[in-house]
Amino acid sequence: MNRHGLLDAYGCPPDLLRDASALQTVLQTAAQAAGATVLWAHFHTFGGAGGVTGVLLLAESHISIHTWPEHGFAAADVFVCGQLRLHAARRILEQSLRPQHSEWTEHGRGAFAPSRGVPSVEKFN
Amino acid sequence: MNRHGLLDAYGCPPDLLRDASALQTVLQTAAQAAGATVLWAHFHTFGGAGGVTGVLLLAESHISIHTWPEHGFAAADVFVCGQLRLHAARRILEQSLRPQHSEWTEHGRGAFAPSRGVPSVEKFN
Numbered sequence: 001m002n003r004h005g006l007l008d009a010y011g012c013p014p015d016l017l018r019d020a021s022a023l024q025t026v027l028q029t030a031a032q033a034a035g036a037t038v039l040w041a042h043f044h045t046f047g048g049a050g051g052v053t054g055v056l057l058l059a060e061s062h063i064s065i066h067t068w069p070e071h072g073f074a075a076a077d078v079f080v081c082g083q084l085r086l087h088a089a090r091r092i093l094e095q096s097l098r099p100q101h102s103e104w105t106e107h108g109r110g111a112f113a114p115s116r117g118v119p120s121v122e123k124f125n
Numbered sequence: 126m127n128r129h130g131l132l133d134a135y136g137c138p139p140d141l142l143r144d145a146s147a148l149q150t151v152l153q154t155a156a157q158a159a160g161a162t163v164l165w166a167h168f169h170t171f172g173g174a175g176g177v178t179g180v181l182l183l184a185e186s187h188i189s190i191h192t193w194p195e196h197g198f199a200a201a202d203v204f205v206c207g208q209l210r211l212h213a214a215r216r217i218l219e220q221s222l223r224p225q226h227s228e229w230t231e232h233g234r235g236a237f238a239p240s241r242g243v244p245s246v247e248k249f250n
Contacts, residue, residue: 002191002200006129008234040167042182053187055180057167061191062180066127066204068235075127075204075234079191105232109133109200110193 002061002081002109007093009074011100017067017074020045020052026096027056027063027076033088034080036060060084074099079109127186127206127234132218134199136225142192142199145170145177151221152181152188152201158213159205161185185209199224204234 016022020043031038036058043054051067061079068074074097078089086106094102141147145168156163161183168179176192186204193199199222203214211231219227 004131004200004202006232006234010235039169039178042165042167044164044182046184053164053182053184055182055187055189057169057178057180059171059178061178061200062189064180064187064189064204066186066206071235073235075129075186077129077202077204079189079200079202081191107131107230109131110135110196110198 001111002079003086004077004079004107004109005086005090006105006107007076007078007090008103009076009094009097009099010102011072012067012074012097014069014072016098017051017069017072018045018049020054023052023054023065023067026093027054027065029096030078030089030092031056031058031063033092034078034084034086036063036080036084036089063089072100126236127204128211129202129204129232129234130211130215131230131232132201132203132215133228134201134219134222134224135227136197137192137199137222139194139197141223142176142194142197143170143174145179148177148179148190148192151218152179152190154221155203155214155217156181156183156188158217159203159209159211161188161205161209161214188214197225
């Protein structure tokens with residue numbers, strides 16, 4: 001089963017949310033904690049009071065972050081397949097972004113019937 | 126409010142799910158339909174019978190896709206902020222990936238209190 005976790009982090013330090021280099025390090029550390037292989041990274045800074053939007057493309061899917069410093073808000077997501085340690089990545093993000101509050105939601109992605117390698121019919125009834 | 130839609134597409138043509146160029150076109154078309162500005166794109170092909178993993182980083186967040194041709198399965202997500210047309214992007218993805226079945230789930234990301242520019246306390250109680 002593939003798993004996709006969404007982290008909404010509120011009350012983060014605005015300076016951190018404008019620092020693309022620091023945020024890239026946070027995501028790289030999260031990827032490492034998960035046991036993921038980073039294929040590609042790109043981080044974009046909007047400049048001035050603006051935020052950062054960035055992504056690590058993984059051999060096992062992706063980790064992204066989008067920040068709104070003016071709201072102290074960061075939205076991250078971690079999509080992993082296989083045996084990766086999703087919650088290790090979650091802990092790194094939650095600790096590193098230093099939110100006053102955060103919310104995490106998690107989704108299974110793709111319900112394969114293991115014995116057949118085809119979509120599970122049960123998903124659609 | 127920022128919105129994040131997750132699309133699980135089952136029973137897609139395996140050849141399409143191995144075609145990074147075609148999938149990049151699908152995502153670019155979805156971004157255009159949403160009214161998004163693409164900042165950067167990267168698509169990785171695992172080769173042979175393997176799938177594709179790719180992302181468009183948008184000025185308004187991101188669109189990603191990860192495919193498992195051996196299962197006819199594609200997982201896409203569309204994260205947009207502001208007034209972008211999320212459901213126009215969804216329709217492009219659903220039509221273009223040609224799934225036999227698909228599931229869409231949608232999440233609000235970041236509950237700001239507009240009058241104060243700070244996190245809404247109600248989210249945490």
